[in-house]
Amino acid sequence: MEQKYLTRLKISNISKSFPNKEGKRELAVDNISLDVYDGEFLVLLGPGRCGKSVLLNMIAGLMKPDEGKVVLDGEEITKPNPQMGMVFQKTGLLPWLTVMDNITFGPRQRGESKKIYTERAQKYIDMVGLTGFEKSYPYQLSGGMKQRVGIARAYTNEPKILIMDEPFGALDAQTRYSMEQEVQNIVEKDRRTIIFVTNNIEEALMLGDRIILFTNYPARIKKIYDVNISKPRDTMDRTFLMLRKEISENTDLAL
Amino acid sequence: MRIKKEKISTEYKMKYSIWYHVLPFLSIGLLIAVWYLGSSSNPMIFPTPNTVLRRMIELSQNKLSGYTLIGHMGVSLLRVAVSLGLAIIIGVPLGVLIGWSRGVRATIGAVFECIRPIPMLAWIPLMVMWFGIGEKSKIIMIFMAALMPIVVNSYTGIKMISPLYLDVGKMFNASTEWQLLRSIVLPAALPTIFAGIRNATSMALMVVLAAEMIAARAGLGFLINRGMEVFDVSLVMSGMVAIGVTGALVAVLTNFIERKLCPWNRSI
Structure with missing residues (x-):
């Protein structure tokens, strides 16, 4: 079944270790190989601090793997790669820029024409529901709105692959739930390849076409789940609940 | 889905702000009463306070050593402005370089760390011996005093700067060092740099007085010193009040500029 998909991102045998308190090197990511297919919503699920973020940073090119390589559309990634659109866990909005200027930061740095990128930015601002807030500064926004800006910024940069690093981790449960639905709406309107990291099983099941379950530190692939439930998904659906139970029982405890 | 703009409860703000606007006047009133x-x-x-106020009015109408009180204020302010301007032009890039480049930090930064603990006033005799007591030596003295906090704060x-901002820059096409510096590093550091400029301003106001007290024919420091020489206490105190007013005006001005330059910074 996987044969009919085009592989966009190929992660082969990457490992990364860091020195611990005693000065010995400790593995954070252990020999992970993974293909990301065109247009899929891939969820990386693992207990908190299991090394997912390290893996993500290597995919984005912000960190170099000790071993193995990451290849995007046939090109090896060796430095920070803006072709990956990153939605940061801590939003990473630049406080000195307005919503509009934050969102158009990428195209501006690239030297795109203002008319083109402003139009595109406005489309995504409208899509994430921030119309009317273009001139606000980040400090004037709530947590959920900030992450909307983060998402619009990533889309406006027109990435080949979108990476979302626990984007809703800092939000309260209610906001988180509505943001998940929001993301689903956006994905429906503007299909892209997405890698979404979370430690929340329900969130993974709500959004993912495929879920990669990781072990606790160091991160290794424990199991891969194909979620063949049509979207939008019902959290009370039988298959949903069964999968949820199965993943839950299979998840390592984060201590 | 659209989110509606929230309106800040103005009623709540009013209730508390009036009281906080009255308080400063009460405490200043108390100070004058004690005086x-x-x-x-x-x-x-x-x-x-009456005598000092009358003296200040008289000084504003009649020239003393060629200037009215406002004139003396102007002379001191001009010295501060020139030196401060030079210190900003040289200090900000220097501090930014020390902070940004490891090479510069290891060389110029180290030299700076050695000089920094010497209090500015200790430099004055050396400056007088080297550059005399003219305008040049005053400018250099004030410049040196203003330079230190500017460089240190810029650095x-x-x-x-949070490494997250640098990651954001790199992931969103700021690919060259210059792009990162211009579009991430400098704006992120601007509030801190500005705090340094504010410190430098008060340092400059302090040193301009010291410099003018040593040797000058004009300026507020000269007025105060002249008052001391002829035991004219009200002249000394007029100079003190004038320098206080000057300092307050300068603070208001820097705050205004800062708010224009960093509208996102709420701590101002």
């Missing part, structure tokens, strides 16, 4: 009480004992040594501002 009155203290000054009644010996007007020669401790003139009343710290750069060092304190």
Whole structure:
């Protein structure tokens, strides 16, 4: 079944270790190989601090793997790669820029024409529901709105692959739930390849076409789940609940 | 889905802001009252606020050593402005370089760390011996005093930038060092750099007085010093009030500029 998909991102045998308190090197990511297919919503699920973020940073090119390589559309990634659109866990909005200027930061740095990128930015601002807030500064926004800006910024940069690093981790449960639905709406309107990291099983099941379950530190692939439930998904659906139970029982405890 | 703009409860703000606007006047009133009480004992040594105010008005109308009180204020302010301007032009890039480049930090930064603990006033005799007591030596003295906090703050501002902002820059096409510096590092450090400029301003106001007290024919420091020489306490105190007013005006001005330059910074 996987044969009919085009592989966009190929992660082969990457490992990364860091020195611990005693000065010995400790593995954070252990020999992970993974293909990301065109247009899929891939969820990386693992207990908190299991090394997912390290893996993500290597995919984005912000960190170099000790071993193995990451290849995007046939090109090896060796430095920070803006072709990956990153939605940061801590939003990473630049406080000195307005919503509009934050969102158009990428195209501006690239030297795109203002008319083109402003139009595109406005489309995504409208899509994430921030119309009317273009001139606000980040400090004037709530947590959920900030992450909307983060998402619009990533889309406006027109990435080949979108990476979302626990984007809703800092939000309260209610906001988180509505943001998940929001993301689903956006994905429906503007299909892209997405890698979404979370430690929340329900969130993974709500959004993912495929879920990669990781072990606790160091991160290794424990199991891969194909979620063949049509979207939008019902959290009370039988298959949903069964999968949820199965993943839950299979998840390592984060201590 | 659209989110409606929230309106800040103005009622709540009003209720508390009036009280906080009145309080400063009460405390300043108290200060003047204490001044009155203290000054009644010996007007020669401790003139009343009235006497000082009258003296200031008189000084504003009649020239002393070629300038009115406003003129002397202007002379001191001009010295501060020139030196401060030079210190900003040289200090900000220097501090940014020390913070940004490891090579510069290891060389110029180290030299700076050695010089920094020497209090500015200790430099004055050396400056007088080297550059005399003219305008040039005053400018250099004030410049040196203003330079230190500007360089130190610019450097710290750069060092304190969250690595997250740099990652954001790199992931969103700021691919060259210059792009990162211009579009991430400098704006992120701007509030800290500005705090340094504010410190530098008060340092400059302090040193301009010291410099003018040593040797000058004009300026507020000269007025105060002249007052001391002829035992004219009300002249000394007029100079002190004038420098206080000047300092306050300068603070208001820097705050205004800062708010224009960093509208996102709420701590101002």
